[in-house]
Amino acid sequence: MTDRISTLRLFCRVATTGSFTAAGKEINLSQPSVSRIISKLEKDLGAALFVRSTHAVKLTEAGADYLARIEPILSALEEANHLVRSDGKLQGRLRVGVAISFAVREIIPRLPDFLAQHPGLHVDLVLTDSRQDLIDQAIDVALRFGPLSDSTMVARQLGVTRRLIAASPAYLAKAGTPQIPADLAGHQVIIGPSSMGSTGWSFKKDGKTLSVKVEGQLMVSVNEASTAAALAGMGIISTALWGCRAELERGELVQVLADWEIGTIEVNALLAGGRGAKPSAHAFADYLVESFRNSASI
Numbered sequence: 001m002t003d004r005i006s007t008l009r010l011f012c013r014v015a016t017t018g019s020f021t022a023a024g025k026e027i028n029l030s031q032p033s034v035s036r037i038i039s040k041l042e043k044d045l046g047a048a049l050f051v052r053s054t055h056a057v058k059l060t061e062a063g064a065d066y067l068a069r070i071e072p073i074l075s076a077l078e079e080a081n082h083l084v085r086s087d088g089k090l091q092g093r094l095r096v097g098v099a100i101s102f103a104v105r106e107i108i109p110r111l112p113d114f115l116a117q118h119p120g121l122h123v124d125l126v127l128t129d130s131r132q133d134l135i136d137q138a139i140d141v142a143l144r145f146g147p148l149s150d151s152t153m154v155a156r157q158l159g160v161t162r163r164l165i166a167a168s169p170a171y172l173a174k175a176g177t178p179q180i181p182a183d184l185a186g187h188q189v190i191i192g193p194s195s196m197g198s199t200g201w202s203f204k205k206d207g208k209t210l211s212v213k214v215e216g217q218l219m220v221s222v223n224e225a226s227t228a229a230a231l232a233g234m235g236i237i238s239t240a241l242w243g244c245r246a247e248l249e250r251g252e253l254v255q256v257l258a259d260w261e262i263g264t265i266e267v268n269a270l271l272a273g274g275r276g277a278k279p280s281a282h283a284f285a286d287y288l289v290e291s292f293r294n295s296a297s298i
Contacts, residue, residue, distance in 0.1 A: 005077070007041050008070050011049065014038060015067050018056045072138055076278040090118040094280040096125050097132040097142040099193075101224040102267075106242055106298070107143070107288075114287050121280055129193045129222050134272040140281040142270045143288075145240075154277060155268045156285040159298040161240040163262045165201070166253040170233040178236075178256055181212045188235030189216040192226030201238055203260040227253075240265060242298050267298055 013023040014034065024034040042049050049063035059067060078092060098107055103125055115123065126132065132139050148155055171188075178184050181203045191214075200211045216235055220226050227244050230237040231252055237244070247253040269285040271277035292298060 005074075007037055008074060010034065010037060011041060012067065012071060012074065014050070014057060015059055015063065018058065020057060068138060072140065072272060072278070075140075080279060089120055090280045090283060091120040092278075092280065093122045093124060094278065094284060095138055095140045096123060096284065097134070097137065097139040098125060098127060099129045099143070099145070100127045100222055101129075101227070101243055102143060103127050104224065105246070110288070110291050113291075114284065117287075118280070118283070123284075134270070140272055140278050141284055142272075144268050144270050145265050147266065148268060148270065154271045156271070156289055158267045158269055158288050158292045160264045160266055161242055161298040162264050163238065163240055164244075164258070165236055165238050165256045165262065166230060166244055166248065167236040167256055168231055168233045168252065169254055171230075171235060172254060172256075174233070181210050181257060181260060184212050184214055184236065187214075188218075189214040190226050190229045190235045190237045191216050191219040192237060192239065193221060193223050201262060203257070203262055205260045238262065240298070267292075 010023060010027070010029075013026060014020060017023050017026075020034040020038070021031045023029075024031055029037075038050065045066070047062040047066075048060050049066060050057040051060055075092060096107075107125070111123065115121065126137060126139060131144070132142055134140075134142055143158070144155075145161075175187055176183075178187060181201070184201070200213045203210045203212065218229055218234055220229060223239065223243055226237045227239065227247065229235065230244070231247060236256060244253050248255060269288055271281045271285060
């Protein structure tokens, strides 16, 4: 075993098993041979990848960082090999990073058809309302909201979502319905993920922009929780249309200040590895672009 790809695969197995011996047994190599190959890799890189002890080997900080970058590359290579060997059928595992509420409301309902088209593919949904690091968390596709920073990664726009503010009929019956943005100063506002760190909401109408300071007793870190709080009559929320479309259609929530604009947000699929991303990542992004194009706006 002298080629670099085989060496990197061996490095990943040592990292996973925590043992030169165990990793070597998988490919019929002795412990000294594995140790020699890994030592040469470390010498080539100019960094120690493992801390050795008599019982086990553990990744160094540099080793953990290297593993996080190497695993997606090897996974993409394996997938490309599968494509060639299996007439273009997608294989392997695709990790998708997505906000919890967006996954529940928009992505999971679209998965059955995609997985039916690719029965050899396995999808891991990594759900969090926090922004994920694609490299550190080995994310193949991340669904992101808002402007994207300069990046070597490829972004595919899925659509543009309209923002709005809404509340339950019960809350409005009790507290009154705001007629102008300034009225919000006297209302309970539920501070969700998109509102955290902000002391005001901006409104536009007839070329004019107004900013209103908002306050509330409740702050939540997950978008779905802010919608649930609004349904419980706890106050007014600011959210994307997709975050409460079903509740609006059922009359469980009511849009407030509908004649004022509070902005739109781009929704993008960000592919790790740019144009060299895994074939399944490209396929999933293509599928979402087409799916959202053929449905109601996000």
